Amino acid sequence: MKICVIGAGASGLLAAISAxxxxxxxxxxxxxxxxxxxxxxxxNGRCNYTNVDATSNHYNHPSxxxxxFEQFGPDKTIKFFERxxxxxxxxxxxxxxxxxxxxxxxxxxxxxxxxxxxxxxFYESLVNSISINYNQYYIKANDQTYIAxxxxxxxxxxxxxxxxxxxxxxxxxxSLNHDITSIYPSLVKLKLDYxxxxxxxxxxxxASAELMHNNVSLHHEYGDVLFTKYGISGxxxxxxxxxxxxxxxxxxxxxxxxxxxxxxxFKDLIERFKNFNERPIDMALIGLVHxxxxxxxxxxxxxxxxxxPVKKVEHKKLMKLIHLLRDWRxxxxxxxxxxxxxxxxxxxxxxxIDPMTLESKLHKGLYFTGEVLDIDALxxxxxxxxxxxxxxxxxxxxSKT
Numbered sequence: 001m002k003i004c005v006i007g008a009g010a011s012g013l014l015a016a017i018s019a020x021x022x023x024x025x026x027x028x029x030x031x032x033x034x035x036x037x038x039x040x041x042x043x044n045g046r047c048n049y050t051n052v053d054a055t056s057n058h059y060n061h062p063s064x065x066x067x068x069f070e071q072f073g074p075d076k077t078i079k080f081f082e083r084x085x086x087x088x089x090x091x092x093x094x095x096x097x098x099x100x101x102x103x104x105x106x107x108x109x110x111x112x113x114x115x116x117x118x119x120x121x122f123y124e125s126l127v128n129s130i131s132i133n134y135n136q137y138y139i140k141a142n143d144q145t146y147i148a149x150x151x152x153x154x155x156x157x158x159x160x161x162x163x164x165x166x167x168x169x170x171x172x173x174x175s176l177n178h179d180i181t182s183i184y185p186s187l188v189k190l191k192l193d194y195x196x197x198x199x200x201x202x203x204x205x206x207a208s209a210e211l212m213h214n215n216v217s218l219h220h221e222y223g224d225v226l227f228t229k230y231g232i233s234g235x236x237x238x239x240x241x242x243x244x245x246x247x248x249x250x251x252x253x254x255x256x257x258x259x260x261x262x263x264x265x266f267k268d269l270i271e272r273f274k275n276f277n278e279r280p281i282d283m284a285l286i287g288l289v290h291x292x293x294x295x296x297x298x299x300x301x302x303x304x305x306x307x308x309p310v311k312k313v314e315h316k317k318l319m320k321l322i323h324l325l326r327d328w329r330x331x332x333x334x335x336x337x338x339x340x341x342x343x344x345x346x347x348x349x350x351x352x353i354d355p356m357t358l359e360s361k362l363h364k365g366l367y368f369t370g371e372v373l374d375i376d377a378l379x380x381x382x383x384x385x386x387x388x389x390x391x392x393x394x395x396x397x398x399s400k401t
Contacts, residue, residue: 001025003398004139004148006127007169008035010384011370011391012154013110018395019152020117026395027148028114029125029141031164035114036107038156038163042342042384047103049086050077050388051381053094058377059386060345064355065375072392074385080392084109095381122146127155130172132363150365150398154391157344157371158183169372170348177362179349181374184249185341186242190256191334192231196296200227203292208259209236211244212329213252219243225258227293232256232330239378242345245335254332260289261325269322277311281321284310289325297324343383347374357397358390367394 001024005016008030020026028035042048051058054074056066078088078096086109087099098105114121125141130151132138139146155169170180204226211219221236240256247254261269276284281303285294298306301321303313310318338344348368352361358373360366369390377383 001150001399001401002027002148003150003152003395004029004137004146005152005154005395006139006172007154007156007164007370008032008121009038009154009156009163009165009370010036010387011156011394012152013114014388014391015152015154015367015369015395015398016119017110017113017117018392019399020119020395022396022399024395024399026119027146028119028121029127029139029146030121030123031126031168033123035111035121038160038165039107039384040103041160041163042103043097043381045103046097046101047106048095048097048379048381048384049081049106050074050088050096050385051094052078052090052096054377054380054382054385058382059375060377061350061375064350064353065386065389067355068358068386068389068393071396072389076392077385077388080388081106081109084113093380127168127172130176132176135365137365150367152367152369152394152398153372154369154394155372157347158338159185159187159341159344159371161339165344165371169368173348173368173372176360176366178352178360181346181349182249183344183346184245185335185338185343186245186345186376187238187342187379188241188245188340189228189233189336190231190237190241190244190332191336192256192330193333194231194330196299197227197231198229199296200292201229203227203290204234205260205290205293207236208262209234209240210257210259211240212255212257213247217257222262230336231332232258235379238342241335242343242376242378244332245345248332248334255329256332258328258330259326260293260328266322266326269325273310273318273322277309279310280307281310281313282306297321297328300324300328342379343376344371345376347372347376350374358394359397365398367398369394 156165224234226234
């Protein structure tokens with residue numbers, strides 16, 4: 001049984017190792033000059049390689065993920081990497097890193113395993129086409145044609161194209177009659193339409209951020225929020241971005257609601273301004289909010305005389321200012337592109353994929369793993385866990401005769 005794995009990223013590497021350990025003859029085609037380039041970029045170079053609390057409910061298609069996790073979930077992933085030499089370091093919210101805190105540790109042990117198992121990797125091999133003839137697969141990469149009994153496509157999505165994930169897997173899948181959903185960037189910075197962004201550029205605060213649609217909160221996060229000259233970023237925004245881009249893709253109008261002040265109630269803020277009623281309105285905000293946010297807040301409240309004493313500010317405008325401190329809304333108009341996204345949302349439609357084996361329902365012997373499929377999750381090790389799980393399962397079943 002000869003298996004060709006296309007893509008030596010997280011899911012492709014696990015697929016190759018799993019297939020080999022289950023008795024198959026395996027080779028890898030990798031378009032880059034090294035394996036695991038995207039792995040090296042994860043977790044800010046620390047590699048949040050799994051999440052001990054991950055369940056199928058963290059993903060966009062829970063029932064599909066469930067049968068895969070039952071076969072190879074977070075527990076088995078940690079044991080697998082422990083066998084390879086990776087000691088887990090579990091942090092807040094179940095995020096798990098190598099004890100070395102180096103993503104290169106993950107890549108190094110996987111490379112060692114490939115060598116130990118004598119799995120051949122053909123580097124700088126960009127697959128141009130796949131054809132099927134008499135139950136054999138003919139894979140053309142550059143000017144070379146490879147023949148295999150089965151093929152596992154593990155090319156990734158479109159996020160971080162410099163790592164090699166530029167959507168080529170979708171083209172290959174479509175050539176084999178598989179349909180692709182709408183795809184868009186996820187875990188990505190958002191662009192806003194707001195007149196005062198240049199003044200707010202570089203401000204980082206701890207705040208509550210919510211995705212608002214038709215005045216309903218769809219997703220809430222608390223943590224670092226970073227304002228930029230193009231929009232808004234930070235871990236909170238990355239988590240929100242998946243749903244935001246889904247709605248933008250549907251031409252819906254959405255807003256990000258930022259609550260700068262969570263510690264004080266509305267009545268406490270009113271009391272503060274009463275106590276400082278002799279102060280200029282801009283000075284009354286010093287010590288309460290970041291200095292670079294004061295003028296944008298006052299302008300948004302239609303207060304243009306920044307030095308006007310609090311007691312002379314029109315009551316309606318003062319109430320608007322206090323309201324903004326707890327509910328400041330920004331129109332979302334887009335996001336950064338795939339080159340700055342961590343994950344691709346969307347992919348190969350799962351309707352035509354066997355949820356137990358990840359084999360194509362259209363072509364016997366064809367398998368898909370990882371991000372190329374329409375499976376994704378939020379930050380926290382979940383997306384890499386899907387890569388390991390799907391890779392292992394596809395490799396196991398592909399190795400069967």
